[in-house]
Amino acid sequence: MTDSDNKVRMDKWLWAARFFKTRSLAKDAIEGGKVHCEGQRVKVSKEAKVGMELTIKQGFEDKTVVITALSEVRRGAPEAQLLYRETEESIAKRQHLAEQRKAANLAYPDHRPNKKERRQIHKFQDSWRED
Numbered sequence: 001m002t003d004s005d006n007k008v009r010m011d012k013w014l015w016a017a018r019f020f021k022t023r024s025l026a027k028d029a030i031e032g033g034k035v036h037c038e039g040q041r042v043k044v045s046k047e048a049k050v051g052m053e054l055t056i057k058q059g060f061e062d063k064t065v066v067i068t069a070l071s072e073v074r075r076g077a078p079e080a081q082l083l084y085r086e087t088e089e090s091i092a093k094r095q096h097l098a099e100q101r102k103a104a105n106l107a108y109p110d111h112r113p114n115k116k117e118r119r120q121i122h123k124f125q126d127s128w129r130e131d
Helices: 010-016 023-031 077-083 088-105 115-130
Strands: 035-037 053-058 061-067 084-086
Touching: 010 023, 010 035, 010 077, 023 053, 061 088
Parallel strands: none
Antiparallel strands: 035 053, 053 061, 061 084
């Protein structure tokens, strides 16, 4: 980790903090509007500063993190986690949305019906049509 006096580009910091696998993916995410700094879209070359609040959209999840340290070198995951702190509201919101997605997936069966189950389904549907 470097001192807060050094300048680090936003795409480089996101890559070093392991939010994205490559710098080009970080750059594409920033250009695609998936990274915001305090409500405003960020440019790739924006200087990351300690104390900045970033909102990062990855897949289904929106993470709100506060930059706690700067680094332009990608290191191991335990060291990368020291570069930021996720807000409590962000953690709670992500967990709530994950629970909702999990509950929605329970409505779908985990397999296709076999021959016996199809016969039971057709028998049930026919019983409702006759009434």
